[in-house]
Amino acid sequence: MANTDSRVTIHMAASLDGFIARKDGRVDWLETADHFADGATLEPGFVDAFLATIDCYVMGSRTYETALRFEGQGLGWSYGDKPTFVLTTRDLPRTRDTVEFYSGDLARLVNGRLRPTFRSIWFVGGGAVSGECLRLGLADEVYYSILPILIGEGIAFFEKLDRDVALHLAGVKAYQNGVVELRYEVRQPLAKGS
Numbered sequence: 001m002a003n004t005d006s007r008v009t010i011h012m013a014a015s016l017d018g019f020i021a022r023k024d025g026r027v028d029w030l031e032t033a034d035h036f037a038d039g040a041t042l043e044p045g046f047v048d049a050f051l052a053t054i055d056c057y058v059m060g061s062r063t064y065e066t067a068l069r070f071e072g073q074g075l076g077w078s079y080g081d082k083p084t085f086v087l088t089t090r091d092l093p094r095t096r097d098t099v100e101f102y103s104g105d106l107a108r109l110v111n112g113r114l115r116p117t118f119r120s121i122w123f124v125g126g127g128a129v130s131g132e133c134l135r136l137g138l139a140d141e142v143y144y145s146i147l148p149i150l151i152g153e154g155i156a157f158f159e160k161l162d163r164d165v166a167l168h169l170a171g172v173k174a175y176q177n178g179v180v181e182l183r184y185e186v187r188q189p190l191a192k193g194s
């Protein structure tokens with residue numbers, strides 16, 4: 001039985017033209033030097049308190065490989081000690097006990113395994129997995145952080161969406177570093193004939 005209190009959130013940062021990484025996977029453009037005087041600042045402790053509300057993470061293998069690369073460069077592991085489910089059909093290195101690999105039906109993982117156990121389930125990319133999550137109707141909300149930059153081409157936020165997904169704008173916040181965070185709730189599709 002699905003935990004009706006559970007919430008599946010997709011969160012990523014993208015360029016204004018809708019890319020989450022360059023074609024070769026680089027995310028060097030995530031660091032920007034903008035300043036928006038009227039923007040909000042992140043109070044110390046806010047980010048940690050917010051991250052504490054997340055119960056588990058889900059990501060695709062290519063996002064995992066980026067996370068491992070960052071860790072190898074001394075930039076740390078962004079997902080703390082939270083259970084992290086990595087989707088892959090490959091045999092990838094596992095550097096910590098909190099990482100679990102999964103291959104197969106994503107709806108089965110989310111509805112059969114994650115929703116009964118976790119309240120706040122965060123999909124953190126990449127584009128392929130976010131697209132799959134929306135296509136299967138598994139997401140409740142989307143957090144979209146738009147960075148003040150255009151990169152021309154790259155990996156799209158949602159790969160291979162084959163239908164419209166109606167959203168409800170539930171929140172907007174602009175920050176001093178020029179990032180605009182949009183929060184959308186996913187509207188359930190209307191029943192046929194209604």
Ligand SMILES: NC(=O)c1ccc[n+]([C@@H]2O[C@H](COP(=O)([O-])OP(=O)(O)OC[C@H]3O[C@@H](n4cnc5c(N)ncnc54)[C@H](OP(=O)(O)O)[C@@H]3O)[C@@H](O)[C@H]2O)c1
Nearest residue numbers: 013025060061062063066087088089104125126127128129
């Ligand atoms: N800007 C941001 O906020 C942000 C966030 C996240 C990622 N990124 C960037 O986005 C890029 C990665 O995105 P991406 O769209 O290329 O890839 P991705 O979504 O991270 O990973 C896709 C891969 O996951 C595996 N997979 C997906 N669904 C599966 C399933 N149901 N069962 C088994 N395996 C499954 C497959 O890999 P296998 O071949 O292993 O089976 C698939 O090729 C990276 O460059 C990353 O740095 C940016």
